[in-house]
Amino acid sequence: MQAIATILREMEGAVKDPGGAVRAFKQETGREVIGCLPIYVPEEIIYAGGMLPIGVWGGQTNIVQSGTYLPSFACSIMRAIMEFAMRGVYNDLSAVVCPMHCDTLKCIGENWKVGISEVPCFCLVYPQNRKNPSGISYLTTEFEHLRKKLESLSGRTITDEAINQAIVIYNEHRKTIREFTRVARDYPLTITAQKRHMVIKSGFFMDKAKHTLLVKSLISELKALPAEKSSGIKVILTGIMAEPDSFLELFNQYNLVVVGDDLAHESRQFRTDVPAGGTPLERLARRWAEVQGCSLAYDPEKRRSNMLIDMVRETGADGVIVTMMKFCEPDEFDYPILKKEFEKANIPHLYIELEQQADSAEQLRTRIQGFAEMMSTR
């Protein structure tokens, strides 16, 4: 238990002070830190250049300045990112990468270029016809352009060999986190919903090789313990992210256990490996072709609902919580289909709207409490 506590503390340190992690990396190596906006930035290219890619997913703050660029009905993650950027919070970053998956991210990239002169913004567009050979070739070129921008920023060459090595490290990281999420199901008292989230999130602010080692030792420490019994209500989370923190805090109180997730901020990062074969940039482009069940990846068959239903069956979950990041249109469009399919499959679900800045803990509490009561009487 002591060892587990130590590992979790180290992870918590990274989550609580990403700025510290950035400065420490720069001091130790003298190299660049690159911010990666949501979602699917090919971090391997950055890593291969000896730089540290870190996640930029907003956070809880007061929106004061970013209102000069974004109206109040913009996604709260993006409003927070713009706010932090304008306040200089990201000034230790050498650049950010903005993948323009949705209409809001397109505008963030554009406003950034105008408003944030201290930190350059490298934009990327991902093809929707991502399985089509012309789509893969398009994305490979986008990644090639990103590589060139990173090379000229750092003054170092990023070789194919280095990217292939980074892919090995990243695939190993993905595999390890997947294993962690499976093992964590047996330890719901030690790895609470908040801790599960924190373990995964800490990977955004650490060298992935280092994070893999930490998670591996956490897994082996956990496995040395007997499995924990819990009477909790088992849920799957789906959506963009499970923040603000006040949200998962309620899970302990109302005895909800997370047995799996389909969050952009969590599982979507690591459930698809980079496939083998071809140049490293093609491999990264083909990873995008293999992504499934994500509201940002074109899918006229809308397989996300089936994936979630399968996940419920595999994990023995009691229900699904749809964590709707308010104003996220791609995710909002998926909801009516999810709702219909869950109802058809007789899977209870809770639709809950989240906003990073909203201090709506009481409202969340009412919803979670209601859901927990409903589930316990089933």
Place this chain on the structure above:
Amino acid sequence: MSEKMTSKQMLQKLLDDHYAGALAAKERGELIAWSTSIAPQEFCETMGIYTVYPENHAAAIGAKKGSPELIEVSEFQGYSIDICSYARVNMGYLEIQESVAGKIPLPDLLICCNNICNTVIKWYENIACELDIPLIMFDMPFNYDYEVNDHSVEYIKGQFQEAIHQLEQITGRSFDYNRFREVMEISSEAARWWKKAMALAQAVPSPMNGFDIFNYMALIVCMRGKQESIDLFKLVAQECEAKLAQGQGPWKDRPEEYRIMWDGIACWTALSTTYKFLKNQGINMVGSTYPDSWSIIYDSHDLDGMARAYSSNFVNRNLDFRVDNICQIVNDFKVDGIIYHCNRSCKPQDFCQYEVQRQVGDRTGVPSVMFDGDQTDPRAFSQAQFETRIQALVEMMKTRKQQQGIGVK
């Protein structure tokens, strides 16, 4: 078609025929496509597939005050109030298949092009899933660089080929490349006449009454590949030229005092009240960012050009382009002021609009106001706020004209 028809009568007849024709085609068992408003219509036109446009339909429903009941249906299905209201109107229509603006037949296939927004990808995915029908996706990558880059063009052409292949499979017929070339020629010709007709509003006073542009837009959306649209825009141009020759302005009962540009789509649900309020102040809308979206002009032998033209829609372009584009309109149309419609439904436009407004103001010195509204959800629009903002704009325009030594009443 009678030669005595005015352009407005002709427009109405063509639209009536368009919708009636679609219903008749469905009755005959022909394939019906639903398409986004600026998708490459050339492929379905070549294949002779009757195509209808849910955005047009939603706008017409909004203008006839029928959107709230359809929006209610889709919101009940779980569509968030924050989703584009065209989509909410259309998903509601899909459920009840009745509307105040008449019926459109349900589709057998879908054509989606995201050169207007990524909203349409999700919207059309949902229709495809609900009806279990094929969806042909034309993905036009957002141009974060100023121009459309070469690898985008290659990717878009790859999709053209894929679309042809999909259409051949769906119809069981082969694609007629000669007919394709003809359609390409007609489409570019229609776009040229559209552009020419709209440019006649550059005259002072403008022969065109601004909201006319919004009405004619219906046809450039749904009949761009047909000879009839060329005929209509030629007639519009003739009528405007005749008015110009007689020195006639937009209205018989009052002069054009202020010329404005309108950024964004109309508030269809408040079309007449917003129009009347502007007219009462002598304000004529002479330019808009929208109409140029359909100036899709390319050489019929040039697929690269076609790919570039479709990807070049202003909302698919970066902020620098958008600013240049509006400054150009201000200049060409001799605009006194700008009205920015912060359209709750249109995120790709809204989320750059504040910065666009600042930069255009700095570059041109032309005053502007922004109001909150929505294309088809009346809940997001307030006539009172609209009027207050317009009054403020009139004050600014008046002051500026006085400073420039131009007399105003």
